[in-house]
Amino acid sequence: MVKYIASQIGRFALLLLAVAVVTFALVSLSPVDPLQANVGQAALLGMSEEKRAALAAWWGADTPMHERFIAWAGGLLQGDMGTSLRYNAPVADVIASRAANSLVLMAAAWVVSGMLGFALGVAAALNEGRLIDRFVKGYCFILAASPTFWVGLLLLMVFSVWLGWFPLGFSVPVGVAAADVTFADALHHMALPAITLSVVGVANVALHTRAKALDVLASDYVRFARARGEHRGQAMVRHGLRNLVLPALTLQCAQIAEIFGGSVLVEEVFSYPGLGQAAVTAGLGGDVALLAGIALVSAALVFAGNLAANVIYGLVDPRMRPVRKLARATAAVGVPSAGATFGPSASPEASAVETTPPIPPASDERTPR
Amino acid sequence: MTDATAPVLSAPRTRRLPNRRRAFALAAGGALLLAAVVAAGLAVSSAAQATDFAAKNLAPSLAHPFGTDWMGRDMFLRTLAGLATSILVGLGAAVVSSLVALALAAVAALGPRWADGAVSWLTDLMMGIPHIVLLILISYALGKGFWGVTIGVALTHWPSLARILRAEILQCKSAGFVAVARQLGAGRAAIAVRHMLPYVLPQFVVGLVLLFPHAILHEAAITFLGFGLPPEMPAIGIILSESMGYLSAGLWWLAVFPGAALVICVMLFDAVGSSLRKLVDPARAQE
Numbered sequence: 001m002v003k004y005i006a007s008q009i010g011r012f013a014l015l016l017l018a019v020a021v022v023t024f025a026l027v028s029l030s031p032v033d034p035l036q037a038n039v040g041q042a043a044l045l046g047m048s049e050e051k052r053a054a055l056a057a058w059w060g061a062d063t064p065m066h067e068r069f070i071a072w073a074g075g076l077l078q079g080d081m082g083t084s085l086r087y088n089a090p091v092a093d094v095i096a097s098r099a100a101n102s103l104v105l106m107a108a109a110w111v112v113s114g115m116l117g118f119a120l121g122v123a124a125a126l127n128e129g130r131l132i133d134r135f136v137k138g139y140c141f142i143l144a145a146s147p148t149f150w151v152g153l154l155l156l157m158v159f160s161v162w163l164g165w166f167p168l169g170f171s172v173p174v175g176v177a178a179a180d181v182t183f184a185d186a187l188h189h190m191a192l193p194a195i196t197l198s199v200v201g202v203a204n205v206a207l208h209t210r211a212k213a214l215d216v217l218a219s220d221y222v223r224f225a226r227a228r229g230e231h232r233g234q235a236m237v238r239h240g241l242r243n244l245v246l247p248a249l250t251l252q253c254a255q256i257a258e259i260f261g262g263s264v265l266v267e268e269v270f271s272y273p274g275l276g277q278a279a280v281t282a283g284l285g286g287d288v289a290l291l292a293g294i295a296l297v298s299a300a301l302v303f304a305g306n307l308a309a310n311v312i313y314g315l316v317d318p319r320m321r322p323v324r325k326l327a328r329a330t331a332a333v334g335v336p337s338a339g340a341t342f343g344p345s346a347s348p349e350a351s352a353v354e355t356t357p358p359i360p361p362a363s364d365e366r367t368p369r
Numbered sequence: 370m371t372d373a374t375a376p377v378l379s380a381p382r383t384r385r386l387p388n389r390r391r392a393f394a395l396a397a398g399g400a401l402l403l404a405a406v407v408a409a410g411l412a413v414s415s416a417a418q419a420t421d422f423a424a425k426n427l428a429p430s431l432a433h434p435f436g437t438d439w440m441g442r443d444m445f446l447r448t449l450a451g452l453a454t455s456i457l458v459g460l461g462a463a464v465v466s467s468l469v470a471l472a473l474a475a476v477a478a479l480g481p482r483w484a485d486g487a488v489s490w491l492t493d494l495m496m497g498i499p500h501i502v503l504l505i506l507i508s509y510a511l512g513k514g515f516w517g518v519t520i521g522v523a524l525t526h527w528p529s530l531a532r533i534l535r536a537e538i539l540q541c542k543s544a545g546f547v548a549v550a551r552q553l554g555a556g557r558a559a560i561a562v563r564h565m566l567p568y569v570l571p572q573f574v575v576g577l578v579l580l581f582p583h584a585i586l587h588e589a590a591i592t593f594l595g596f597g598l599p600p601e602m603p604a605i606g607i608i609l610s611e612s613m614g615y616l617s618a619g620l621w622w623l624a625v626f627p628g629a630a631l632v633i634c635v636m637l638f639d640a641v642g643s644s645l646r647k648l649v650d651p652a653r654a655q656e
Contacts, residue, residue, distance in 0.1 A: 018494050026510035145635040147586050149593050150609060150628035157616050157624065168617065261501035265590055269613070276501075280594050283505045295506065299498050 012303055019299045020076070023292040024069040030286070072289060082289035086282060091293040094278060099297065102274030105190055106256075106263050109197030113259075114252040117202040121209025122244065125217060126232060136210065140203040148262045152196040152269035159192060166192040193270045197262050204255060209248050216240040246317055253312070256305030260298050389648065396644035399637045403456065406634065410453020417442065417450035417603055429622050436622035439615065448627045450603035452634055458515070458598070459585035462522035466584065467577040470527035471569075474534035478542065488535075492528045500525055501594075504587060508596040518597035522584050530576040534569060541568040571649035578642035582635045589631060605631045 072082050081091040124136035143151070160166045167189050216222060217232065217240070225235040264276030271277070275294055282290040420440045429436040435444035477488035495503070503525050508517035541547060541564070550560050591597040592606025600607055605627050612623035 015494065015497050019498060022494075023506060026506045029510040030512060141636065141639070142632065145582060145586075145639060146632050147589050147593075147609075147628065149590060150624070150631070153609065153613065153616065153624045153628065157621055161617055161619065257496070257499040260499040261590075264499075264501045264505075265593070268594055279502060279505060280596075283509050284595055286509075291506070291509075295498060295502055298502050302497055302499060 008307060012300075015299060015303060016296055019295055020073065020292060021069075023295045024072070024288070027286075027288045027291065028066075068288070072292070081293045084282070084287055084290040084293075086285045086287040086290060087278075091289050094290060095275065095293055095297055098273060098275050098278050101272065102263055102267070102276065105194055105197065105267075105272065105274060106259050108190070108194040109201060109263070110252065110256070110259055112194070112198035113201030114205055114248065116198065117205030117252075118209050118244070118248050120202065121206040121248075122213050122236065122241070124206070124210045125213030126236060128214060128217075133210075136206060140207050143200055144203040146200065147265075148196065148200050149265040149269050151200055152193070152266050155192055155196050155199075156269060189272075193263075193266045193272050196266050196269075197259065200262060201255065201259060204258075205248055205251055208251055209244055212244055212247055213240060216243055246313065249312060250309045253305045253309035257298075257302045260301060392644040392647040396641050396648065399641040399644070403634065403637055403641070406449065407453045407456050410449040410451070410456075413446045414450040414453070414603060417446040419443075429626070435626040436620075438611075438620075438623055444608075444622060444626060447603055447608060448605070448630050451605045451608050451627060452630055454598065454602060454604045455585050455588055455606075455631065456634065458519055458588050458604075459522070459581055462519050462588065463526065463577060463580040463584040465519075465523035466526040467530055467573065467580055469523065470530035470534055470576070471573060473527065474531045474538055477531070477535045478538035488531070492531060495525065495528045500587060501590065504591045505594070505596055508591055513596050514599050515602070518588055518591050521591065522587050526580055526584055526587070530580060533572060533576060537569050537572050538565065541565050544568075575642060575646045575649060578638065578645055581638040581642070585631070585635055585638070 075082055081095070083089070084091045084094045087094045120136045120139075124133040127133050156168070160168045213236070217236070221239055222232075222235045225239055226232070230238065260276075263274060264279060266272070267274045267276040268280055275297065278290060279294045279298075281287070282294065420442055421437070433443050433445065435448055437443055438447070473488050473491070477485045504518075504521045507521035507524055511517035511520055547560060547564055550564055555563070588597060589604070589606040589609070592604050593610045595610070597606055598604040600611075608627045609624055612620070612627075615623055
């Protein structure tokens with residue numbers, strides 16, 4: 001376990017380093033002039049020569065990129081992420097204030113889309129070929145083909161412009177002091193972006209869970225449960241769900257990159273002040289430090305998602321634990337062969353989503369007598 | 370085998386076309402339809418920019434099926450032209466991306482060990498950053514605009530296909546028929562052309578077609594954010610981002626129809642791709 005954690009930390013550090021280098025290399029290639037992007041053509045023309053030079057120095061336009069990178073990386077090692085020129089504040093502060101908004105939004109969407117997708121997938125599988133199944137499949141195929149920002153625009157149009165149920169944008173009411181913003185206000189503003197993200201994110205989990213649930217329904221242990229007199233729904237609840245939750249959870253963890261990408265678009269549509277909107281502003285304005293900071297944070301988020309998927313799998317599913325420990329445990333209770341039969345096939349690195357249980361864990365379920 | 374002789378209980382509820390013929394019809398029909406959209410879009414691209422201030426902000430009607438915008442441009446023509454641009458950019462980017470995937474997969478599967486490690490590390494790196502962030506970075510590096518978005522999409526979409534192709538090539542490399550060919554004295558080039566290529570090509574083509582929808586959606590998204598195609602080009606991302614300013618004025622048709630048209634095109638690509646997979650992949654032929 002210690003070795004695993006150490007190797008993960010090493011991989012993480014290497015990944016972050018690569019992301020930082022790539023970010024800076026890409027930004028240094030850019031022909032976009034940060035002066036023109038931020039000050040505007042007209043203002044730039046009316047400016048005196050000295051003022052223009054001072055601004056260029058402020059934006060670091062005349063410093064070579066590798067010097068800026070070394071200075072930035074040196075600062076990063078001491079916990080200083082640099083200064084966002086666009087927001088005129090330390091990058092860490094900008095990211096922290098916006099990450100709170102974004103993380104709440106993404107977490108809500110992550111949970112809701114996961115649970116909704118799971119429920120829809122199971123319901124579709126239980127009613128295979130019937131109206132519910134067709135509806136779920138059609139819904140998933142259409143949404144998988146829909147651009148997130150278009151769905152956001154539609155919801156904004158229907159629920160904010162026509163029905164007036166939700167505000168048109170931002171994370172707090174306009175013209176209200178920060179201290180007076182209530183929790184309900186924040187929730188009210190977050191609702192529509194979160195709904196958009198959730199609605200779009202459902203498709204993957206739902207289709208995957210549906211396919212897995214069909215496998216489960218065709219399995220021997222469900223057949224056995226049916227032979228004992230349980231009907232399909234009962235068998236699904238008692239024996240199927242525990243086998244379906246894990247792959248769905250893993251898939252959902254791996255989807256964090258998608259959800260982050262979606263949140264960038266949704267935040268732009270709803271003018272929601274989060275990380276994604278900051279990334280767009282930084283990109284359009286040539287704010288290198290902020291862009292690099294956000295790229296690092298997003299990479300860290302995705303990495304954490306993948307790591308969580310692996311760790312959760314190991315924690316929840318006994319078959320996924322390291323072989324040695326399992327063998328020792330079984331030896332202690334005097335069952336010599338159990339560890340060897342299904343231990344080696346499963347390593348934490350094995351693509352968790354694809355793994356089908358070699359032995360149904362539900363088979364040790366108590367039978368009604 | 371007619372329905373009359375089949376037992377009643379196992380008779381299908383409705384008569385369906387044979388599987389393969391239906392898949393072929395779907396693939397061919399979808400491809401034709403998309404080609405028609407592109408051709409029409411290119412043909413009307415100049416008409417799509419014609420402004421008519423006598424007919425601005427009109428709701429959808431028979432004369433203007435998708436309505437008109439605040440400059441009196443016909444939204445139907447703009448949508449067609451935008452679809453053509455989006456599809457062409459997506460096609461170009463996806464083709465380049467699939468070639469990158471093929472090259473990297475071949476290097477990883479056939480090259481030395483360290484090459485395999487390097488490619489898989491690169492794949493992990495690409496998958497470790499959200500696509501949109503990477504697209505923003507690449508597009509910014511290339512100065513935004515047409516080349517920014519095209520190269521950005523081309524450089525970011527290869528990882529999943531590269532993984533599939535690498536596995537496929539490895540499988541082929543260790544297959545019996547390749548060993549036999551080697552025993553018979555065939556050279557490396559001959560084995561690559563005669564045996565590997567036919568083995569990998571179907572997966573490659575299907576993977577390529579299934580890349581199109583992603584490429585098109587990401588192109589639209591990055592253009593929508595302001596990093597992609599310039600505002601003077603007709604593109605769905607541009608149309609939708611401009612429509613944002615007019616939503617609260619009640620001009621719903623500016624957003625609804627172009628977006629729906631894009632969704633339909635993406636679904637068509639998806640249908641073509643999965644039908645093609647049914648046709649070329651023996652394991653899925655009976656689905």
